[in-house]
Amino acid sequence: MSDGTILINGTPHPFEPGQTILEVAEAAGIAIPTLCHLKGTTPTGACRLCVVEVKGARNLLAACSTPAESTMEVTTDSPSVARSRKMTLELLLSSGNHDCLGIGTAKDARGLFDARAKTDGRSDHLCPSWGDCKLQDYALEYGATGTEYPRSTPTYPPELDNPLIIRDFSRCILCGRCVQACNEVQVNEAISHGYRGAESKIVALGDLPLSQSACVFCGECIQACPTGALVGKKSKGKWRPWDVTTIRTTCPYCGVGCQQTLHVKEGRIVKVTGDKEGLPNKGRLCVKGRFGYDFIYSEERLTTPLIRGNGELREASWDEALDLVADKLKTIMDESGPDAVAGVSCARSINEDSYQMQKLFRAVFKTNNIDHCART
Ligand code: SF4
Ligand code: SF4
Numbered sequence: 001m002s003d004g005t006i007l008i009n010g011t012p013h014p015f016e017p018g019q020t021i022l023e024v025a026e027a028a029g030i031a032i033p034t035l036c037h038l039k040g041t042t043p044t045g046a047c048r049l050c051v052v053e054v055k056g057a058r059n060l061l062a063a064c065s066t067p068a069e070s071t072m073e074v075t076t077d078s079p080s081v082a083r084s085r086k087m088t089l090e091l092l093l094s095s096g097n098h099d100c101l102g103i104g105t106a107k108d109a110r111g112l113f114d115a116r117a118k119t120d121g122r123s124d125h126l127c128p129s130w131g132d133c134k135l136q137d138y139a140l141e142y143g144a145t146g147t148e149y150p151r152s153t154p155t156y157p158p159e160l161d162n163p164l165i166i167r168d169f170s171r172c173i174l175c176g177r178c179v180q181a182c183n184e185v186q187v188n189e190a191i192s193h194g195y196r197g198a199e200s201k202i203v204a205l206g207d208l209p210l211s212q213s214a215c216v217f218c219g220e221c222i223q224a225c226p227t228g229a230l231v232g233k234k235s236k237g238k239w240r241p242w243d244v245t246t247i248r249t250t251c252p253y254c255g256v257g258c259q260q261t262l263h264v265k266e267g268r269i270v271k272v273t274g275d276k277e278g279l280p281n282k283g284r285l286c287v288k289g290r291f292g293y294d295f296i297y298s299e300e301r302l303t304t305p306l307i308r309g310n311g312e313l314r315e316a317s318w319d320e321a322l323d324l325v326a327d328k329l330k331t332i333m334d335e336s337g338p339d340a341v342a343g344v345s346c347a348r349s350i351n352e353d354s355y356q357m358q359k360l361f362r363a364v365f366k367t368n369n370i371d372h373c374a375r376t
């Protein structure tokens with residue numbers, strides 16, 4: 001039941017108790033830029049990009065952390081709001097190695113940007129998130145160039161010591177979304193805010209490399225990061241948004257059935273992300289679902305059944321392999337009874353297949369010798 005209405009840009013909008021201005025605006029289709037806000041987690045109000053004018057308030061208020069109240073009059077887009085957002089962006093750009101702009105602030109900057117990235121997009125010196133960065137998008141939208149304030153020198157070198165995640169602290173804006181994703185979404189509690197002032201840094205277990213911390217390499221923090229500060233090592237430099245198609249699918253690894261998005265370039269998967277709208281995972285993935293996609297291109301992958309004869313494995317057709325298995329099972333059960341056979345169903349198969357496997361053993365073979373390798 002609605003608690004009341006607030007006026008947003010002159011139009012009344014109903015809200016539920018506890019909803020923030022941002023949530024009411026989003027439900028009404030009114031765009032407010034955000035960097036630190038991570039849906040479903042506790043608002044931190046860290047970046048100040050989502051500021052709006054509220055009539056009677058002394059300062060601009062952060063829409064993501066200000067609860068809606070009856071009779072509030074909110075303006076989401078005014079000259080002072082735009083000025084504040086631009087200044088916030090300039091400060092963020094100056095606080096690290098954000099060298100992707102520098103082509104002016106004309107309305108067609110994005111086009112120029114894309115053209116340059118297309119010809120230059122694989123060079124190592126380009127930020128791996130170029131074209132896939134919220135900070136960059138908003139800088140272009142608000143005309144921030146990163147030249148307004150002196151640029152600070154990066155304090156910490158990048159962390160490259162594990163096979164899956166690159167942490168580039170020079171591109172971290174300390175928005176804290178990775179911390180929220182790790183602690184509140186995945187509940188792994190591997191990272192937190194560390195140090196103070198100019199030394200501030202996202203740290204893992206007293207500032208150890210991720211590989212020596214409680215990190216389980218689920219990659220949720222990469223998905224949450226709005227900049228190039230967290231990047232998947234396998235996908236780095238292999239794609240830009242304009243050269244991939246996305247395909248929603250079900251993770252092949254276990255029976256949970258997480259929904260994921262494959263980013264496919266020229267017929268090859270270059271990256272996997274969780275589908276935020278898909279159930280049951282709502283965007284979350286584990287290490288296997290997010291990073292375990294490249295096995296399908298392994299030259300060692302078996303693509304046909306193998307039958308052992310005279311100590312050697314030879315390739316066989318599926319019909320031949322299945323007939324052989326069926327014959328052997330029949331022979332064993334004829335000679336020694338149904339309890340002489342057992343089945344272990346694969347945790348990577350879908351639930352329906354595992355169900356059919358136990359039906360085959362219990363209802364057809366008449367044995368309860370059936371198990372599932374997830375238990376091991
Ligand atoms: S992190 Fe974003 S803003 Fe910074 S250099 Fe990379 S693309 Fe540009
Ligand atoms: S990979 Fe997962 S566990 Fe590790 S820091 Fe990121 S969110 Fe936390």
Ligand code: SF4
Binds near residue numbers: 171173178224
């Ligand atoms: S690593 Fe990314 S998500 Fe984490 S604080 Fe830095 S910019 Fe934000």
Ligand code: FES
Binds near residue numbers: 046063
């Ligand atoms: S999105 Fe509201 S303060 Fe960052």
